[in-house]
Amino acid sequence: MAYQLLTTHQFDVTIFTPQSADEVRTGRIRSTQVHFSSTIARERLYRMPTWPNAQELTSVHVSVGGETFFAGSLDKPAYSIDQRLYFSECMADLQRQGVHFVYAKVSSEQLSGMVESFDLVVDCTGRSGPVAPFPLDSSMPKIATPLRKCSVGYFLGVENAKPVGILAHILPGEGELFEIPALTEVGPVTILFVEAVPGGQLDVFHRAHHAQDFCSIMLDITESFFPEIRNRLTREQFSLCDDHAYLRVAVRSEVHIPYCEVNGRFVVGCGDSVVLNDPITGQGDNTASYLTEQLFCALLDDASREWDETTFQSYWEKSKPYVNHVVSWSHAMLRPLPEHILGMIMEGRTNQAVADRIANWFRTPSSAYNDFFYKDEIHENGGHEQ
Numbered sequence: 001m002a003y004q005l006l007t008t009h010q011f012d013v014t015i016f017t018p019q020s021a022d023e024v025r026t027g028r029i030r031s032t033q034v035h036f037s038s039t040i041a042r043e044r045l046y047r048m049p050t051w052p053n054a055q056e057l058t059s060v061h062v063s064v065g066g067e068t069f070f071a072g073s074l075d076k077p078a079y080s081i082d083q084r085l086y087f088s089e090c091m092a093d094l095q096r097q098g099v100h101f102v103y104a105k106v107s108s109e110q111l112s113g114m115v116e117s118f119d120l121v122v123d124c125t126g127r128s129g130p131v132a133p134f135p136l137d138s139s140m141p142k143i144a145t146p147l148r149k150c151s152v153g154y155f156l157g158v159e160n161a162k163p164v165g166i167l168a169h170i171l172p173g174e175g176e177l178f179e180i181p182a183l184t185e186v187g188p189v190t191i192l193f194v195e196a197v198p199g200g201q202l203d204v205f206h207r208a209h210h211a212q213d214f215c216s217i218m219l220d221i222t223e224s225f226f227p228e229i230r231n232r233l234t235r236e237q238f239s240l241c242d243d244h245a246y247l248r249v250a251v252r253s254e255v256h257i258p259y260c261e262v263n264g265r266f267v268v269g270c271g272d273s274v275v276l277n278d279p280i281t282g283q284g285d286n287t288a289s290y291l292t293e294q295l296f297c298a299l300l301d302d303a304s305r306e307w308d309e310t311t312f313q314s315y316w317e318k319s320k321p322y323v324n325h326v327v328s329w330s331h332a333m334l335r336p337l338p339e340h341i342l343g344m345i346m347e348g349r350t351n352q353a354v355a356d357r358i359a360n361w362f363r364t365p366s367s368a369y370n371d372f373f374y375k376d377e378i379h380e381n382g383g384h385e386q
């Protein structure tokens with residue numbers, strides 16, 4: 001959002017955040033952060049830092065129950081840059097461009113004062129938010145209790161599968177393991193991301209009390225359930241890339257109407273603080289990027305007059321169909337897959353066009369939504385969304 005506002009040369013931007021760029025850079029990992037092509041296009045459009053050393057992810061491999069099914073090609077490549085590196089670079093770059101940083105955690109009490117001092121306050125406080133009292137959007141699906149426990153580590157010592165891409169290893173009834181080549185400050189790593197069904201055989205990371213435990217548990221899991229990964233792993237080199245390179249989290253799923261009045265002024269929301277989802281489909285960053293653009297366009301459309309409720313209504317009305325696609329698809333991926341989707345995955349083994357179509361669900365979630373919820377149209381509608 002800050003980058004978008006800067007492109008117009010019309011706004012002074014202040015960012016309130018609890019951590020300095022250096023604290024972010026040396027802190028704990030936050031995500032697996034795959035950025036698909038629309039997000040990468042926005043990063044270029046709004047002149048965000050570029051990542052020439054990022055490994056291009058050109059495919060999505062799918063295996064089920066330990067058997068490799070297919071590698072579908074992404075129409076346009078994706079990448080994953082450690083958010084510690086990405087955010088700290090962006091913060092330093094924004095500072096150079098004149099953005100003012102205040103290193104503080106904003107409370108709801110402070111918010112009432114902040115609305116007096118700024119033309120607009122955007123609440124993008126992530127999954128620990130929102131700080132503003134945005135109401136839940138009751139028309140959107142919601143999952144109150146997380147259906148997965150997420151455990152993520154950034155590892156050295158894993159050889160990439162070819163073609164280089166995202167690997168989705170599905171273990172029916174137990175969960176998924178996603179494998180993602182990524183760029184960190186220390187160079188390339190392989191992210192291993194377990195989405196465990198609570199109480200199941202993959203739900204074992206609560207036993208990890210420090211980095212070494214986490215690493216041993218991941219090694220055990222690959223040996224017991226994912227031998228294909230085990231075969232590409234060098235045991236002597238297999239380690240986390242640093243002591244903060246692991247994360248355990250469970251994410252609720254809820255959507256808020258992303259604007260409300262605080263002290264007589266509107267506050268607006270963007271990203272996880274208003275659209276929160278389990279990361280099974282890797283869409284959180286991409287949706288946050290989409291929302292910032294929708295908000296930016298709504299603000300510019302009304303730039304000649306004072307922003308009011310209609311400005312923020314327009315932002316939400318335009319964003320809602322896409323958000324519904326992402327949320328509905330993500331929820332469907334957390335539950336036993338529908339028969340016709342299992343059929344598609346089976347067909348992907350022998351039909352490359354279907355394999356490619358499945359890969360591009362992640363790039364264009366609306367195509368996934370159509371395949372999941374409008375099954376009769378699957379064979380008539382062969383092309384991918386752009």
Ligand SMILES: Cc1cc2nc3c(=O)[nH]c(=O)nc-3n(C[C@H](O)[C@H](O)[C@H](O)COP(=O)(O)OP(=O)(O)OC[C@H]3O[C@@H](n4cnc5c(N)ncnc54)[C@H](O)[C@@H]3O)c2cc1C
Pocket residue numbers: 016017018019030031032033034035104105106107124125126127128129131150152249251270271272273279281282283284285286287288
């Ligand atoms: C395990 C995992 C894997 C994921 N994988 C992917 C993926 O592959 N692709 C994808 O697109 N998404 C993925 N996501 C989701 C993605 O990381 C988030 O959707 C994205 O980071 C949301 O961005 P955000 O800016 O809204 O929030 P955040 O990135 O969480 O940033 C919020 C910021 O607000 C600050 N903050 C919080 N509270 C306050 C406060 N009170 N005052 C001031 N500042 C505050 C925080 O310190 C932080 O800097 C994943 C998430 C998880 C947990």
